[in-house]
Amino acid sequence: MVYSHDGFGLGNIRRMLAICTHLLDSIPELSILVISGSPMLHSFRLPKRLDYIKLPCLNRGTSGEMSVKYLGTEIEETVKLRSELILSAIANFKPDIFLVDKKPYGIRNELKAAIEYLKTKLTETSLILLLRDILDHRDVTIPEWQKHGNNEAIHRFYDRVLVVGTPEIFDIRQEYQLPPMVAEKVQFCGYIRTELGRKSPNLIRSELRLSPEEQFILVTPGGGEDGYRLIDTYLSSLVLLPDSYKFRSLIICGPEMPLEHQASLQRKAAAYPQVQIGEFTDDLMSYIATADAVVAMGGYNTTCEILSAGKPAVVVPRIKPSREQCIRAEHLSKLGILAAIHPNDLTPDILLRSLLQQLQTPQISFSTINMDGLPKISQYISALLAKKKSVSSFCYKSPEQLPELMMIAKIV
Missing domain, CATH: 3.40.50.2000 (Glycogen Phosphorylase B;)
Structure with a gap:
């Protein structure tokens, strides 16, 4: 399952759909459910084995204040609605991996209930946070992360932080003063290379x-x-x-x-x-x-x-x-x-x-910039799924568990 942070522009949903498409192309038998409030989801060509749940739109204008974009409802009740929709989707879809874009607790903490559910009811689900190369100026990001408890959330709940950027251009570990317990979970994947378009x-x-x-x-x-x-x-x-x-x-x-x-x-x-x-x-x-x-x-x-x-x-x-x-x-x-x-x-x-x-001006070579973001993300998630499958297979075949499994089957 993929949670796509939304609130301003098309950037987040475009980036997440590019990642999803590459994952589906490179990992057989994978299905992805996207949860997003982007009003433009329906305008994109969606690959097979991907579907989405559209949340009511929120909007963060140039002032930075969050508001409800279309519905004539208050921000609090709209966030509550979104949060309950996300929780219901998590409980029913039961993802092996939950990939979260940008905000560990989601917009206005709307993921908190879902994350708590995962950690108590679906303990085998892995949580991965995806960050772009740069979030904001350090004078804004550091206090914001402290205010919302993002470092603690990553330490407690997330298995890995994948960054689609390179430390040579911007090292979020140093720029945002990430504590060691969080910095050790950061993996730089490189920027996302975009394939040539459909027309020559x-x-x-x-x-x-x-x-x-x-x-x-x-x-x-x-x-x-x-x-x-x-x-x-x-x-x-x-x-x-x-x-x-x-x-x-x-x-x-x-x-x-x-x-x-x-x-x-x-x-x-x-x-x-x-x-x-x-x-x-x-x-x-x-x-x-x-x-x-x-x-x-x-x-x-x-x-x-x-x-x-x-x-x-x-x-x-x-x-x-x-x-x-x-x-x-x-x-x-x-x-x-x-x-x-x-x-x-x-x-x-x-x-x-x-x-x-x-x-x-003659253009300099761009070859020095790491553009392997998509294959690196795919490699990590593929390895994680393979590990889960291996553990699951081992548990099923374990002789010690056969009596218990037979009893469950008999009850069913």
Whole structure:
């Protein structure tokens, strides 16, 4: 069973679905039940042997405060509803492994009842916490973890903490001052490599009617809830583009961008015949692989896609409600992997100059960055399941237990 932390954007559910898909491809006879409040779950192509339970949506806006996204209910009663749905799913599905995204106790501690149930009723279930490379600035993360008792929860309940990142770029053990009892459970898996999309670059260029001399620029703010300014600034920058450059731009607003913002950008984009604008694609990697350069916010998934495709990129990271994107962009910028612009410094002129510089600068090799996140996670979970199966088989065949097993069978 997989619990996907949700609250802002599409990043968490996209990352967890990528992990689930790889697990299903690499481990025979595996079934996965995903529990998430993401409003976009139905828009993704879901593999066989995976299903999901959709929880009522919560939303963490740019202020960081959690609220109910759609239902006209109070946050406390909605969290209680979600918690009871999760507990019921755990009790009936009886997972061998419970993979939890980001928060040891879930959003607003909604996993506490389920974790207590697992530890008293389903004691053979292994709990694994999955963390992305960076959570937030240490001044925020350390006191937050202390407040919510996350280190104690990991020590008491979790078998392993899998980190989809590398200590060379960001070592959460040191940055967040993890105590030894927690740090020893941390396993760095590497970043998540994204496979090439379903369409070839030649097909994408044909569909977009790109001429040979045109450079293709992809603009994506991820989920799009706070992506209006990035796209608006990019459109304004096109006025400054020298005549010697021939750009064809595809802008993906993101499904969570407010409709009034989408409409405003559609009107502005209409003045640029070389710009196409859309809301969402479940095959973003096909367009990233085709692009000559990418202009994006700095979410984990988008960054991994840029690294996987080896594309020049200009990243304008989000700085609230979390500074995670900004920290990641700064680290990668120092390595020469991409160009980063702090949102406080974002202007059409600065954005265009950074983009043109990225197009003209030879890209350094990305091969030094560990991108083995998916196979490493799969190897660990596969080994854990094999161990469980071996123990189960041994227990069943143990002569000492045969009389007890025969008695149980007779009763049944």
